[in-house]
Amino acid sequence: MKIKVLSPFSFRPGLGAPVREFGRGVHILSVAEAAHPFIRACLADGLAEEVPGVAVQPEPPKDQQPKDQQEVQTEQQPEPEQTEQPVPEPAQKRTGRK
Known part of the structure; x- marks a missing residue:
C-alpha cells in the first residue's frame, strides 16, 4: 500500500x-504496517x-522468500556440457636399476 503523508508523524509498530x-x-507500507x-x-x-490504485501486496512467508541475487543468477546460468575426456594411463613403476 502507498500513502501520501500530509503531516509528518512517527510510527513504532511494537515494543522494542x-x-x-x-x-x-x-x-510504501508493508501489509503489517497498513x-x-x-x-x-x-x-x-x-x-x-x-x-x-495501489493494492496491498501480501508478503510471502519467510521460508518462501526469494533467494539472494547471487544464488538466483547462478541457477539461471546454463551448465556447460560435459564432454568425455580421455583418462591418462597410470605411470608404470620401474623395477630395478639400469
Missing part, C-alpha cells in the same frame, strides 16, 4: 521495534491519505 519516520511525501491501528487512525485523521 525501531521507529519509522514518515515525512511529507509518498511512502493493517496497524495507528496507521489506520492517521489515515482517518487526515495526517495521510491512501494513494488510489
Whole structure:
C-alpha cells in the first residue's frame, strides 16, 4: 500500500521495534504496517491519505522468500556440457636399476 503523508508523524509498530519516520511525501507500507491501528487512525485523521490504485501486496512467508541475487543468477546460468575426456594411463613403476 502507498500513502501520501500530509503531516509528518512517527510510527513504532511494537515494543522494542525501531521507529519509522514518515515525512511529507509518498511512502510504501508493508501489509503489517497498513493493517496497524495507528496507521489506520492517521489515515482517518487526515495526517495521510491512501494513494488510489495501489493494492496491498501480501508478503510471502519467510521460508518462501526469494533467494539472494547471487544464488538466483547462478541457477539461471546454463551448465556447460560435459564432454568425455580421455583418462591418462597410470605411470608404470620401474623395477630395478639400469
